[in-house]
Amino acid sequence: MNGAGVPPNPTRPSSTGVQISEEELFRQQEELRKREQELQRRQQEFERRQAQTGTGAAGGQAPRPHNWPPLPSFVPVEPCFYQDIDVEIPVQFQETVRMVYYVYLVYVLALVLNLVGALFYKLFAEGSFGLLFLAIVQLLFFTPCAFLFWFRPVYKAFRDDSSFNFMIFFMVLFFHTIFCLVQMLGVSDYACGWSNTLKTFSEHVFVGLIMMLSTLAFTAAFVGMAFSLMKVHRFYRGAGFSIDKARKEFSDGVMSDRNVQQAASQAARAAAAHAVNESISGRY
Numbered sequence: 001m002n003g004a005g006v007p008p009n010p011t012r013p014s015s016t017g018v019q020i021s022e023e024e025l026f027r028q029q030e031e032l033r034k035r036e037q038e039l040q041r042r043q044q045e046f047e048r049r050q051a052q053t054g055t056g057a058a059g060g061q062a063p064r065p066h067n068w069p070p071l072p073s074f075v076p077v078e079p080c081f082y083q084d085i086d087v088e089i090p091v092q093f094q095e096t097v098r099m100v101y102y103v104y105l106v107y108v109l110a111l112v113l114n115l116v117g118a119l120f121y122k123l124f125a126e127g128s129f130g131l132l133f134l135a136i137v138q139l140l141f142f143t144p145c146a147f148l149f150w151f152r153p154v155y156k157a158f159r160d161d162s163s164f165n166f167m168i169f170f171m172v173l174f175f176h177t178i179f180c181l182v183q184m185l186g187v188s189d190y191a192c193g194w195s196n197t198l199k200t201f202s203e204h205v206f207v208g209l210i211m212m213l214s215t216l217a218f219t220a221a222f223v224g225m226a227f228s229l230m231k232v233h234r235f236y237r238g239a240g241f242s243i244d245k246a247r248k249e250f251s252d253g254v255m256s257d258r259n260v261q262q263a264a265s266q267a268a269r270a271a272a273a274h275a276v277n278e279s280i281s282g283r284y
Helices: 015-054 091-124 129-160 163-185 193-201 205-238 243-255 258-283
Strands: none
Touching: 091 129, 091 163, 091 193, 091 205, 129 163, 163 193, 163 205, 193 205
C-alpha cells in the first residue's frame, strides 16, 4: 500500500544515519592516509640522509666523523662515537631509541645533582664524607659505563638488528635498574635518596630541597629504566629474537674476526709443536 499514512519501515536505516556513518568512515580513511604519507616521508628522509652520510663516490661506506659526546671546540678531547638516530636507526624504532637516550640523560643529570646535594650536605649539614666521595665516584664511573654498556648496545641492536646487543642491553640495564632503585631510596651513603633527604629536611630545609632535586631525578631515571626494559622487550619478542640467535651472532662474530683466527692458529701450532717435542724427548 502506497498511501501517505503508511508508517516507515523501522529496519530501514535513515538517510541521516547513513550520512553520519559515511562521514566517519571518510574521516578515518583520511587520518590513515595522512599517517601513511607521514611514515613514507620519514622513511624517504631517513634513506636520503643515509645515502648522503653513509656512502662515498664509489658506493662504499664512507667514514663518518665522530660527533658524540658533543664537546665544545675549546676542549682538547675529540668525540669518541658517531651517533645520529635520524640517520642510523630505522624510522619505526627511532622513537624508542630516542626515549632510551633521554633516560640516560636523566640518569646523568641525577648523578650531577647527587654530587651537588652531597656537597651541600657535607658543607652545611655536617654530613658524612662518604656520601660526597661516592657521589664523585659514581658520576665519573657510571656516566661513561651507562652509555657504553646499555645505551650503546640498544642503539646498535636496533641499528644492526642484533640479538646479541639486545641481550647485553637487557642484562646490564636490569642490574643497573636495581642499583638505581638503591640510589633512589638513599640507603646508607650510596646517594642522597629519599631516606637521607627526608632526614635532612627536619634541620636544614634548604639543603633538603637541594637533595630533593637529586632524589626526584633518580626516581624519574628509575621509572624510565624500568619502562625502557619493558618497551624494548616487547620489540625483542615481537621481532622473533632469541638467546640461540644471540649465541650464533656471538660465535660467528668472534670466529670471523681475523685477529681471533690468527690467535687460534698460532695456539694450535704451538700446541702441536709442544706435543712433538714431548714425544721426541720421551723417546730419548
